[in-house]
Amino acid sequence: MTADLPEDAFDRAEPLHARTYDLLWQRLEGGDLPAGTRLKDTDWAARLGVSRTPVREAFRKLAHDGVLDPLGAGGYQVHRFAASEIAELYRCRAALEALAAEEAAQRGGAALATTLAANIAAARAAMQGDDMVTLQALNGSFHDAILDAARSPHLRRLLEQTRRLARMARRQLLAQALAAEVRYEEYRAGLARVLDDHVALHRALAEGDGARAGALMRGHLLATARDMGVVLDAGGALGDVA
Structure with missing residues (x-):
């Protein structure tokens, strides 16, 4: 179990990509991921101890929410609010x-x-x-x-x-x-x-x-x-x- 996921994360009924999505939203709301921070699915998959698939799905959903901006090669950047x-x-x-x-x-x-x-x-x-x-x-x-x-x-x-x-x-x-x-x-x-x-x-x-x-x-x-x-x-x- 990694430090980023709550100890009971894998006991929850939600799909892993939904839990990853919620975790990343918590980081964004809490200011742990400042504006301009670059995110890579490989880095976060390793950090969370999961495969790249749920991380990619979470990133795509966060981009749809308007809080991540797509970059080249599958990366993302935390959105800056104007x-x-x-x-x-x-x-x-x-x-x-x-x-x-x-x-x-x-x-x-x-x-x-x-x-x-x-x-x-x-x-x-x-x-x-x-x-x-x-x-x-x-x-x-x-x-x-x-x-x-x-x-x-x-x-x-x-x-x-x-x-x-x-x-x-x-x-x-x-x-x-x-x-x-x-x-x-x-x-x-x-x-x-x-x-x-x-x-x-x-x-x-x-x-x-x-x-x-x-x-x-x-x-x-x-x-x-x-x-x-x-x-x-x-x-x-x-x-x-x-």
Whole structure:
């Protein structure tokens, strides 16, 4: 068993190429495979202790998802997100998450309000401690709590891929922000605005105001996309960090 696959990986019912696909997505979302990283099926087959076939199938599926770019001789490169792509992605996400906020306002109740209040308190502490990695994770947890409260399996399915792409883009952006002071200051300012938006969203959800929560969520995500674009413009397009 290799270090890359979980110990129970071969006990799972899914085909090996599906497990390989999920593993690579985890690496992409977590920032372990930065923008521009080159991937070869032979390298990953050896690394995972599997044949090249499931790796090739996983690579092809990831290319279809738009997160790997094909290169010559069967190789691939981790996709670099441009500001225009982020804007388009977040327009789609904003529409879906606005609906989730509307549903959560009617169904979340006091439990959701308590969860979001705790998240905001932790996010403020992370901001004060200049812990951008934790702050980014808490941002994701805030939105997860709202989706959970919406209790809509259809919304969850529709949002799954959109959120995966957004998490990958954010990790790329964070890596670039940490590598350049001008980007970092813009990035930090954007996260401060995110926290302010979360406070307003928490208030609307606690009051059960679905229309206001939906409008706030839509505006929040569109503004987030603009802030991400500003960070990119501060240092150019996302490039190699490996």
